[in-house]
Amino acid sequence: MFQFKLFFYTFFVTFLFKPIISDNNNTLLIIVSFDGFRYDYIERNLTDNIVNLKSNSSFAPYMNSVFPTKTFPNHFSIATGLYTEVHGVLDNKVYDSSNNKSLGYGYELFHYNDDVVPLWILNERGGGGRRSGCSMWPGSNFEYQGTLPSHFQLYNSSVPWEDRVDTVFGWFKHPDTPVNLAMVYFEQPDDICHKFGPNSPEINAEIARVDRIVQYMMQKAEETNLLNKLNFVFLSDHGGQAIEVPGNLINLDSYINKTWYIRDGVPPSLQIYPVKGKEIDVLKTLRAARKEKGANFTAYTQEQMLDRWHYRHCKRTPPILLLADLGYLFLPAENEKQYKITTSEIGTHGYDPVFSTMRAFFMATGPMFKRNFKIDPFENINIYPLAAHMLGLPLPLIAPNGTLSTLQDILVTKTSAADENSDENATTYIVAVIVMIIACIATLLGWLFLRNYLQHKEKLRKSSIASYKSTAMTVQESIE
Numbered sequence: 001m002f003q004f005k006l007f008f009y010t011f012f013v014t015f016l017f018k019p020i021i022s023d024n025n026n027t028l029l030i031i032v033s034f035d036g037f038r039y040d041y042i043e044r045n046l047t048d049n050i051v052n053l054k055s056n057s058s059f060a061p062y063m064n065s066v067f068p069t070k071t072f073p074n075h076f077s078i079a080t081g082l083y084t085e086v087h088g089v090l091d092n093k094v095y096d097s098s099n100n101k102s103l104g105y106g107y108e109l110f111h112y113n114d115d116v117v118p119l120w121i122l123n124e125r126g127g128g129g130r131r132s133g134c135s136m137w138p139g140s141n142f143e144y145q146g147t148l149p150s151h152f153q154l155y156n157s158s159v160p161w162e163d164r165v166d167t168v169f170g171w172f173k174h175p176d177t178p179v180n181l182a183m184v185y186f187e188q189p190d191d192i193c194h195k196f197g198p199n200s201p202e203i204n205a206e207i208a209r210v211d212r213i214v215q216y217m218m219q220k221a222e223e224t225n226l227l228n229k230l231n232f233v234f235l236s237d238h239g240g241q242a243i244e245v246p247g248n249l250i251n252l253d254s255y256i257n258k259t260w261y262i263r264d265g266v267p268p269s270l271q272i273y274p275v276k277g278k279e280i281d282v283l284k285t286l287r288a289a290r291k292e293k294g295a296n297f298t299a300y301t302q303e304q305m306l307d308r309w310h311y312r313h314c315k316r317t318p319p320i321l322l323l324a325d326l327g328y329l330f331l332p333a334e335n336e337k338q339y340k341i342t343t344s345e346i347g348t349h350g351y352d353p354v355f356s357t358m359r360a361f362f363m364a365t366g367p368m369f370k371r372n373f374k375i376d377p378f379e380n381i382n383i384y385p386l387a388a389h390m391l392g393l394p395l396p397l398i399a400p401n402g403t404l405s406t407l408q409d410i411l412v413t414k415t416s417a418a419d420e421n422s423d424e425n426a427t428t429y430i431v432a433v434i435v436m437i438i439a440c441i442a443t444l445l446g447w448l449f450l451r452n453y454l455q456h457k458e459k460l461r462k463s464s465i466a467s468y469k470s471t472a473m474t475v476q477e478s479i480e
Contacts, residue, residue: 026130026180027368027390028172028226031119031233031383032217033078033137033183034210035071036190036349038198038239039063039359046204047211050234050363053218057365058373058410063380065238067309068269068350069358071190074237074380075138076110079118079183081384081400083310088112089139090316095264095271098315102264110139112316117396119387120149123181126393133171133179135164140183150177157187161213169220172230181391186213190240193347195340198240198357203347231366231390233383240347241327241357245339248328250296255289256282263333268324268350272299283320296325309352310401326351369410382406 039062042050066077066084068091076082076089084090089110094103103109120132121144133151134140141152151171153164164184171179189206196202214234221227243249252258252270261282262273274282286299300321305312311321324330329348332338339346351358360380365371368390381402388395389404390411 026128027392028180028230029233029366029387029390030168030182030184030217030230031078031235031387032186032214033075034186034234034236034361035188036193036238036240037207037210037236037361038357039236039361041189041207041210041361044204044207046208049211049215049218053214053365054363054372056371057363058369058371058375059363060375060377062356062359062377063235063362064377065353065358065360065380067311067353069238069353070266070269070350071237072105072109072138074360075185076118078235078237078380078383079120079137079139080116081119081381081402082116082398083381083401085310085312085314085317086113086398086401087116088314088316090311090314091265091269091271093264093266094316095262095273095318096316097273097318105138107142110142111144112314113398114145115396115398116144117398118144119384120181120183121145121147122388122393122396123391124149126391128392130181130391130393131177131179133168133182135168135182135184136187137183137185150179155185155187157191161186161209162216165213165217165220169224169226172226173224181387186210190349193240193349195346196343197242197345197347199242199345200343203240228367231364231368233362233364233387235362235380235383236360237380238349238360239356239358240349241351241355243327243329243346243348245341245344245346248296249339250324250328250330252322252330255293255295256285258333260285263322264318266350267330267332268328268348270322270330271318272320272322273318274320279319286320286322296328297330298323298325306352323351326355326357364410368412370412373410375407375410378406386410 041047042054065074068084070092072092073084073089076087077084080087088094089112092105094109095101096103096108118139120134120137120140123130124132124147131151132149134149135153136155138155140149141154151174153159153167164186168182168184171182188209189203192200192203192206217232218227221230252263260275260278262275263270264273265271272282272286283299283301289295290298300323302312302317302319305317305321311317322330329346349358353359359377379402381400383402384400385395385402385404386407389408
């Protein structure tokens with residue numbers, strides 16, 4: 001009897017408190033990237049929803065990208081908090097001199113250092129019901145240290161943006177494996193910028209499209225009862241620069257013999273590997289091209305690469321980096337995809353982050369972020385420590401180059417919601433244990449009382465029987 005009641009109370013208390021200590025107590029965070037959304041695109045009177053949302057957000061005038069200002073390097077820096085020389089994604093394409101091959105998008109490009117842990121993996125392995133979902137984010141479909149996110153979508157530009165958003169919110173509300181972190185990538189307006197330039201009617205249409213999908217995400221959050229729980233970070237990886245064509249296109253073959261070197265990377269920056277015996281000739285020729293022929297590019301040896309680029313201390317760093325002047329662009333090599341030029345202006349990125357046209361966008365809104373709060377410009381490597389703090393995650397072995405202190409002031413409280421939830425959970429567990437102990441004590445006392453009562457009743461019964469027998473015997477003796 002007692003054992004049964006003890007089991008009952010344990011079962012009851014455990015399931016009574018299960019909803020309180022469920023996965024939903026983890027901080028909910030979604031990081032959304034719009035490729036090539038320059039910081040000043042919101043000044044074109046095309047983004048009413050973003051501008052209105054800004055008044056309820058923390059924001060910066062702009063966010064600085066890492067060098068080079070390319071898609072893969074910057075998305076991986078956002079995801080790891082590391083400079084390119086540390087995580088090794090030096091460009092959208094990188095030459096692997098040790099194996100004599102070019103690394104495009106693939107496992108090898110993102111695994112220069114296996115100790116690097118992207119945010120979605122850090123969260124996935126954080127325990128406590130934490131799970132990650134990645135929608136087309138560069139590098140997110142590969143395993144890191146044997147782990148994948150619980151949910152991911154492979155890049156597919158044909159998937160409508162609304163469908164992508166619906167999928168992501170389905171991850172947050174998944175009945176079995178709900179995520180608390182989602183990282184979402186949209187390929188525009190960068191693709192259109194490359195084709196038509198940052199000043200074109202075509203890119204204005206894409207800017208307006210970005211604004212509509214932001215509105216759709218906020219509506220979706222309200223429909224799914226997540227609006228007051230979900231923290232949004234809207235950002236981009238870099239800006240975009242106009243290139244006059246064909247006048248500002250550089251044909252490198254007109255300056256140097258193409259058989260003297262191997263080139264890789266994506267313009268406007270190129271990785272140059274002189275063939276054996278031509279090291280001096282290549283460097284002299286490239287430098288003479290600028291000094292004597294007025295070429296619009298600069299050749300940097302590894303020692304001359306700027307410290308603030310955080311680019312040269314890497315085994316993948318080329319012996320020579322060729323960087324076009326702002327507004328100029330190298331023509332692709334013969335074996336590479338050629339530009340499709342249909343207008344007098346196209347667009348690109350990849351220059352030094354100090355140029356204003358390379359600046360990215362940042363805005364954060366949600367219950368953990370201050371409203372209408374402006375912060376100073378910062379580098380995108382600081383997103384990682386902020387997100388890890390919000391999610392209640394310890395930093396990995398390779399700590400980020402960014403710091404929490406850079407962005408901590410945008411938080412409503414310097415204690416993360418995850419930390420608060422952890423405290424709440426601890427309190428809940430303590431209360432649950434106390435309730436269970438009280439229940440067990442009450443059951444024990446009740447059982448003891450009942451046992452004593454029954455024992456007393458049995459004694460009375462036996463006493464009554466004995467008294468009856470004694471009386472009966474006395475009566476019998478009197479009759480006889």
